[in-house]
Amino acid sequence: MHDDQKKQTVLITGATGYIGRRLVQQLRLRPEYNLRLLVRNRHKVQAALIEKMDIREGSTFDLGSLHDALDGVHTAFYLIHSMGSSDDYAARDRTSAENFRDVCIATGVKRIIYLGGLGVRGDASEHLLSRIETGEILSAKPGEIQTIWFRAGVIIGSGSASFEIIRNLCQKLPIMITPRWVRTRTQPIGVDNVLDYLESSIALDHQDDLIVDIGSEDLSFQQMMEQASQVMGLKRYLFPVPVLSPHLSSYWLILFTPIPYKLASALVEGLKSETIVQNDNSIRFFPEIKPFPFRETVRAAMRELEQNQVLSRWCDSSAQQACDIREFDTPEGAILRDIRIVPYRNGEQPANVFRAVCALGGENGWFRYNFLWRVRGTMDKIVGGYGLNRGRRSGTELRMGDALDFWKVVDLKPGKRLLLHAQMKVPGQAWLEFDVQENQLVQTAHFLPKGIMGRFYWYSLVPLHYFVFKDLAKAVVDSSRYFQNE
Known part of the structure; x- marks a missing residue:
């Protein structure tokens, strides 16, 4: 018991979501941390973990449960967003982030770690703008709490929304008439690299707030499709045309991929804007992490699919119907x-x-x-x-x-x-x-x-x-x- 009291308590919100589930699995192997989860329903946590982990039920909109979950916590992961949940998702995201930040300060939390999206305010889509606002809110009181804000573009891993879109389109369509946004530049990153950055940030020796942009090579969505096809042993042809509106593009995605319309629409809007790394903080502060090339992340994702080892999916805890x-x-x-x-x-x-x-x-x-x-x-x-x-x-x-x-x-x-x-x-x-x-x-x-x-x-x-x-x-x-x- 005395040894447990010496350990840092780390809280993970969004622990039943795509990133959260994987981060829980990774951090539970680290004996130097006491891991605590804040979830709306404990029964959504993997059965094997329920009796082995400190699980608190509640939400960022219930201040009482939030105080209980954050009491005694050293580092808190904020892995929550309301993408596509309702028309007022941006307001809900703002309220959620404000509540979380203020209760973290009140309970003495030392560090908030947030995973948001790449992009700049000038041409960010509505959903990307909400992710940016969330980061700004969490880091709005630097004198009272430290925030490490990671910004990632397209995350590639088995079960991720971006990978499911790419995989389904490549496997189902040998010839694709595509919208112009397939030439938009981004810097994809493998989910394993994302987890490594998040894990390493817990013990990072740095006192001030920090924004860390993460990504691998600079690619367009078309190049990602072409490279993914090659990894799968397929030959695919893409022909971008200017006549496919975002609305039509969204229907094009929902017919050939598992993604529903609201999420497809949000992703298409995001793909219209470049999501390029804006700083070199990932190299400066995390030199030991080398982002895998895109082809390698696709191979790893395909292996997990083929071996039936998909740990989490984009729809695990989406803010859609029946999330709770x-x-x-x-x-x-x-x-x-x-x-x-x-x-x-x-x-x-x-x-x-x-x-x-x-x-x-x-x-x-x-x-x-x-x-x-x-x-x-x-x-x-x-x-x-x-x-x-x-x-x-x-x-x-x-x-x-x-x-x-x-x-x-x-x-x-x-x-x-x-x-x-x-x-x-x-x-x-x-x-x-x-x-x-x-x-x-x-x-x-x-x-x-x-x-x-x-x-x-x-x-x-x-x-x-x-x-x-x-x-x-x-x-x-x-x-x-x-x-x-x-």
Whole structure:
């Protein structure tokens, strides 16, 4: 206990997001730190870590929980942003950053470490400008607390939004008519390098505020696409034209990538502006870190995908619908249901049935009527939803908060229950529940309609539900035999 009191306590916010999950895994191996996480829902933390780590529930908008989380902290990571969450996301980001900074000062935190985006105020997009404002707010009181502000452009790693866009476009389109912004310059950086910078900044011997721009070689988005294609062994041709507006470009992205419209629109706006390193502080203060070339970061990301080792994804904790899964983890209020009960008739084992349930979706598909699921996914993408091609992080494993096509895992009881909440565009709330019992599988589609349109939506799909849901429940039980010898 005495040794623990000598250790520095490090707080990570955004610990269930893309960068946060990976930073937690990296820092938990450092014995000199006591690691503390501030999360909205502790159940979204990896199950293996819940009992091994100091986890505080709350948010930057709840000052009481924020005081509790920051009490006794030496260094605090701020890995929060509200990109695409609502029309007032910029105001929310400002309030969040102000609250965090002020409570850090009040509780005696020594250092804030923030990861923002590259760009300059003059031509920054609305979302990049919000990231810049967040950095300015966090570092607005240099006499009272130190802030180390990292600024990164395109982050490349398995599961990152930028990498998913590049990978999907390269793999699906041999010839691309592209907008002019593909020639915009940026300096991409591998996610492993980003984590190294963040980790090294905890013990950095520097007293004043610091802005550190990080990135590798200077490339255009077109050059990144061409180099990524070569790494994948593909030959691709890009033809930039001036007629694709940002609006059309966003639809172009959502049709061929897992990215929903709001996020695609924000990314396209950002890609119109150059995101180039403006200082050499990464070399001056972190000379031991050598950014990997772009090709190497793509190879590393592809290896993780091929080996089913994707630790986090861009949609893990996005500020989109059902980000806080606690709000959606119970379907008791639903008034419309489709219930399918499939008895075990051929010696099926409940454990294997549950494994079959957890293997649904993504590249594994949805059995006999998979084409209907894909049609529904395409319709969802067209109206700005996630669609089916968001896929899944792992081909065999699910965890709380995982994205699964246009669903989100909101409850998971190993060997017993999987509850999915729909993130598709529907006039109401929808869930799909699998209850694995000793002698049967009970599959229930729950729906809470919103007004007359919600009821019309449900009843118009009843004929399709009869075939699709009936087949799904039966096929899950039948497919469980493939797991018997594993």
